[in-house]
Amino acid sequence: MALRTEEFVVNMGPHHPSTHGVCRLVLTLDGERVKKVEPVIGYLHRSIEKICENRTYPQCIPMFDRIEYVTSMSCNQVFAMAAERLAEIEVPERAEYLRVIMLELNRIASHLLFYGVTAMDIGAYTPFLYGLRERELIIDLFEMTCGQRLTYNYIRIGGVSHDIPPEFVPKCREAMRIIGQKMADYEGLLNENPIWLARTKDIGILRAEDAIAWGVSGPVLRASGVKHDLRKDDPYSIYDRFDFEIPVQKNGDTFDRYIQRLDEIRESIKIVNQALNGLEGVEDDKIKAKVSPNFKPPAGEAYARIENSRGELGTYLISDGTKKPLRVKTRGGSYNQLQALPLMCHDVLVADLVAIFATLDVIMPEVDR
Amino acid sequence: MGVIKDLKNLIAGLGITGKHLGTHAITVQYPEQRDKIPERSRGIVVLLSDKETGELNCTACQLCMRACPTGAIVVEFERDENKRKVLTNFTLDNTICCFCGLCEESCNFSALKLAQKYEFSTIGKEELVWDMHKLQEVGRDVPYEDKRKKKKAAPKKPTPKPTEKKPEEEKKPQQTKEEVEAQAEKKAKPVDKPVDKMEPKPEPEKEKPATEDNQPGEKPKAGEEPTEQTGGKTEQAGDDSKDDTKKEGSD
Numbered sequence: 286m287a288l289r290t291e292e293f294v295v296n297m298g299p300h301h302p303s304t305h306g307v308c309r310l311v312l313t314l315d316g317e318r319v320k321k322v323e324p325v326i327g328y329l330h331r332s333i334e335k336i337c338e339n340r341t342y343p344q345c346i347p348m349f350d351r352i353e354y355v356t357s358m359s360c361n362q363v364f365a366m367a368a369e370r371l372a373e374i375e376v377p378e379r380a381e382y383l384r385v386i387m388l389e390l391n392r393i394a395s396h397l398l399f400y401g402v403t404a405m406d407i408g409a410y411t412p413f414l415y416g417l418r419e420r421e422l423i424i425d426l427f428e429m430t431c432g433q434r435l436t437y438n439y440i441r442i443g444g445v446s447h448d449i450p451p452e453f454v455p456k457c458r459e460a461m462r463i464i465g466q467k468m469a470d471y472e473g474l475l476n477e478n479p480i481w482l483a484r485t486k487d488i489g490i491l492r493a494e495d496a497i498a499w500g501v502s503g504p505v506l507r508a509s510g511v512k513h514d515l516r517k518d519d520p521y522s523i524y525d526r527f528d529f530e531i532p533v534q535k536n537g538d539t540f541d542r543y544i545q546r547l548d549e550i551r552e553s554i555k556i557v558n559q560a561l562n563g564l565e566g567v568e569d570d571k572i573k574a575k576v577s578p579n580f581k582p583p584a585g586e587a588y589a590r591i592e593n594s595r596g597e598l599g600t601y602l603i604s605d606g607t608k609k610p611l612r613v614k615t616r617g618g619s620y621n622q623l624q625a626l627p628l629m630c631h632d633v634l635v636a637d638l639v640a641i642f643a644t645l646d647v648i649m650p651e652v653d654r
Numbered sequence: 655m656g657v658i659k660d661l662k663n664l665i666a667g668l669g670i671t672g673k674h675l676g677t678h679a680i681t682v683q684y685p686e687q688r689d690k691i692p693e694r695s696r697g698i699v700v701l702l703s704d705k706e707t708g709e710l711n712c713t714a715c716q717l718c719m720r721a722c723p724t725g726a727i728v729v730e731f732e733r734d735e736n737k738r739k740v741l742t743n744f745t746l747d748n749t750i751c752c753f754c755g756l757c758e759e760s761c762n763f764s765a766l767k768l769a770q771k772y773e774f775s776t777i778g779k780e781e782l783v784w785d786m787h788k789l790q791e792v793g794r795d796v797p798y799e800d801k802r803k804k805k806k807a808a809p810k811k812p813t814p815k816p817t818e819k820k821p822e823e824e825k826k827p828q829q830t831k832e833e834v835e836a837q838a839e840k841k842a843k844p845v846d847k848p849v850d851k852m853e854p855k856p857e858p859e860k861e862k863p864a865t866e867d868n869q870p871g872e873k874p875k876a877g878e879e880p881t882e883q884t885g886g887k888t889e890q891a892g893d894d895s896k897d898d899t900k901k902e903g904s905d
Binding site for chain 1: 660663664666667670671680691692693694695696721722723752753754755756759760768
């Protein structure tokens, strides 16, 4: 006699530990198989865009820190870039180098955190400690430079807020050397591990055409085999001066998304080392263009976009010639990746859903803003 | 075959973690041991006192209040008989401070700093709203670099600045030449209120203070010009209401 079964609707979240923030997934389950996923967003909406409309331009930067707190530097950078485009400000060369160093360090820190928390979501605890240990080296560099460990408020309109302290360069080189060495450990822990492979290989495949159609960007897109990186395709700042590769994977499964980030760490280490060398050649000590405290860009609009560790991060500013922006709009990579989640979850186990969600590396504040 | 390979790979992973056997922990036992904090570390906001006189460096210029993105700082002042500003209270709401450091950057007089201190947990939320005295007390032992360069020379000398200012300068040792210059500068480019939650400023008031020694637009609630000259009572009221609106908005 066959038992009658029926589908069951379950709420996963909003306070589920693997959702990294507050994201609610409405699952339609058939036994342990996920038939349908529906992400429900908005639990972390803090209306940062609206708050920024009531702040002066320099005051918006601490707000932008909080849009995507894992890579605050890139949020600072994208806002500063948009404001600089509005007011046509030239950034000093030294500041550009410092910005690139900080952005890439932050990308490494973000990917190391990804490495740790993804492994922990899938059930391996050790990588979490490894990832966070090396991330600490980078966070210390940030704290030394700008005084804060997470919300930096470092990249400003027209430059950066502080020059690096003298001990920064040797410490940064040392950190890059250590992380470069530890990469072998990271891969040794997981890449060949049979449990890890069983949990990640051929799970949650995102095809390239789907990824493009849903506007997915960043490492998730590149893991699906699309070679698209704004640092190469639309070089901003001084990224055209550096020699680095854009790593690409083939399958677009969970494993590829994981390995994609590790490959990107290697490339970022290359960029940081080149930027540190380049910084030595810059004679001008100026780190900030002259920007009035009452920064008033002329009326107009500007869009800036950069490649951060979660894809394309863009900011659209409209100025009406006053001290406060008329409209601030942010485009975060996490939003599109979260929307593409149902595509990857055809008939997967609930545990695999957690793995897929983790490798998307979604930061909920960036989704809701 | 596959099983042997899997076992080998598992052991390889264990080997990596096994390398840590016998090595020291990289963490510290927090309350007893502490990591060294970098010099630039941004902790709690403190008010700095003059190294010699022990008085507050703050001149109640309100630049920090205007720079603060969250409205955590409220500077209250009165005017004495010479229309000189006297700081009456400096309130910092630590519950809404976001430690961005914009106040420290905006300050021209080394009046406040984000110190390297970070331990200020309390039982009640109300205890986190610190007034001038508490901020000064916490900031007593904070080392800082005095940005007021001409401090020594300025106090007794009448500066060749606007004539109406001269009497004030003599009386107030803290109001230095630089400060006067800075004020003059501010006069040139008026600063608006940074925070939306502050009182909507009447437009004519913006122009008014340009004739005074006072920066433009700093007291939106101060009312008409005469009240501002005669006493600080109305200002006090204005500040209070501002404080309320701010807290409301920050939620």
